[in-house]
Amino acid sequence: MDWNQNALRSSFCHALSEMYKSEVPLYGDLVNMVWEADQKAVQASQKLEGSQSINPDDVLPSRHRVERHGAIRLGTAHELATICRMFAIMGMYPVGYYDLSLAGFPMHATAFRPTTQEALSQNPFRVFTTVLRMELLTERTRKLAQKALGNRNIFTTRLVELLNCAEKRGHLTPEECTEFITNGLETFRWHSKATVNLEEYHLLKAEHPLIADIVSFPSSHINHLTPRTVDIDLVQHLMLDHGMPAKERIEGPPKRICPILLRQTSFKALEETVYFRDASDTFVKGFHTARFGEVEQRGCALTREGRQLYDDILNGVNSEAAKKALKGTDYDKLLEDRFKRFPDNLCELQAQSLAYFSYKLSSFGETIAKDRALISQLGVSSTVSLHELVHKGVLSYDPLTYEDFLPLSAGGIFNSNLGSASEFNQLIMSAEQDFSGFQRCLGTLIADEFHLYSEIQRESLERCRQLLNLREI
Ligand code: OOG
Numbered sequence: 001m002d003w004n005q006n007a008l009r010s011s012f013c014h015a016l017s018e019m020y021k022s023e024v025p026l027y028g029d030l031v032n033m034v035w036e037a038d039q040k041a042v043q044a045s046q047k048l049e050g051s052q053s054i055n056p057d058d059v060l061p062s063r064h065r066v067e068r069h070g071a072i073r074l075g076t077a078h079e080l081a082t083i084c085r086m087f088a089i090m091g092m093y094p095v096g097y098y099d100l101s102l103a104g105f106p107m108h109a110t111a112f113r114p115t116t117q118e119a120l121s122q123n124p125f126r127v128f129t130t131v132l133r134m135e136l137l138t139e140r141t142r143k144l145a146q147k148a149l150g151n152r153n154i155f156t157t158r159l160v161e162l163l164n165c166a167e168k169r170g171h172l173t174p175e176e177c178t179e180f181i182t183n184g185l186e187t188f189r190w191h192s193k194a195t196v197n198l199e200e201y202h203l204l205k206a207e208h209p210l211i212a213d214i215v216s217f218p219s220s221h222i223n224h225l226t227p228r229t230v231d232i233d234l235v236q237h238l239m240l241d242h243g244m245p246a247k248e249r250i251e252g253p254p255k256r257i258c259p260i261l262l263r264q265t266s267f268k269a270l271e272e273t274v275y276f277r278d279a280s281d282t283f284v285k286g287f288h289t290a291r292f293g294e295v296e297q298r299g300c301a302l303t304r305e306g307r308q309l310y311d312d313i314l315n316g317v318n319s320e321a322a323k324k325a326l327k328g329t330d331y332d333k334l335l336e337d338r339f340k341r342f343p344d345n346l347c348e349l350q351a352q353s354l355a356y357f358s359y360k361l362s363s364f365g366e367t368i369a370k371d372r373a374l375i376s377q378l379g380v381s382s383t384v385s386l387h388e389l390v391h392k393g394v395l396s397y398d399p400l401t402y403e404d405f406l407p408l409s410a411g412g413i414f415n416s417n418l419g420s421a422s423e424f425n426q427l428i429m430s431a432e433q434d435f436s437g438f439q440r441c442l443g444t445l446i447a448d449e450f451h452l453y454s455e456i457q458r459e460s461l462e463r464c465r466q467l468l469n470l471r472e473i
């Protein structure tokens, strides 16, 4: 595809953010709060010396200010396949498979996002995309869902024309890009008139509030947008100070010097007026609670070993907390204590291969790259280990940012936003994951997140190898 996908993705993300600000003004307040917090955090860190200080380049320009993720929930295989084509136009591809039945939801998901370092650095816009699993619904609900979803079309005719055109021709003109944005927004727009009647809505909601959210509306409204901050604890304080309906605690790993993966918090979903048709075809007033605003702080991407350690610690914490019925600050204290096992400095994370890094030549490395004689003086052979090059100060490294999601540990966000299902659902709890079924619906392959990070790391090492003229690192 030969148009500028990065620019189109940025414009789309910006337009979506503006639309969501007008739909949910509290989200706009949250974005302003994040900017205020980031500015304060940068100023405070500039007063500190040493490794804890935040590099302002990481914060203000480029990525951070424009960075957003969103979430949508789809109903059918056709909707998923079409969304996949739409995101591909903007350089966003499916990464990772998330089985949400583990959290008691009849859904599975992927994240559409840019996959190269270059595209991520331009604009890392990502959308967590869930699809309903019809086979996990009871028969009555499934019939209702199939009828309602069968009657809706969440894509404008013009959008589908543009998709066909882009795929056939391999490009979109600037005018077509503008049309793509206006038409694309329609898929994510909120509608306050439901497509089901009030009785049907209650039946869907009784089985699971998320089923009602997916099935009852004519579009797949964006259910939240999330700016990124460098200091989520500060944002949480600001939200509480300003009387925003913030959730009680921050999800994910505890506060650390070297942030890992993802920490998230949100303001709780708003109760919104929705109109439902009654038996005599007039609209009656009802309510629906689904849309909210979220904040995230991203840390480094973990290798499989790092992730295993993270999962082990978290599972241990959760079972201990369940046994002792610990909640709130008691839970957070336990979490903090158990996470002491997870190394909290870059040297250890690198030495133990717990995180992914982008490697580059240090200034010393650059000097010796210019003079091969120096390399032999260092006692470095033409096949040298990464450990040795780092140890001798030839290479330096920066952690790779985690670009994906932790929806299970953020299950708290789902739950505080929707209320949980009325009863324990055996069908969902005993479900097997269905990766291949999901991939079939998608019509393309899902990339493995670990593979993508390790490729970015490998490419950085390959550049160093060439510059140092070594046979192997
Ligand atoms: C998706 C929730 C996943 C996150 O930040 O973990 C997500 C949903 O609510 O549909 O956005």
Ligand code: NI
Binding pocket: 069, 070, 071, 128, 224, 226, 294
């Ligand atoms: Ni989210």
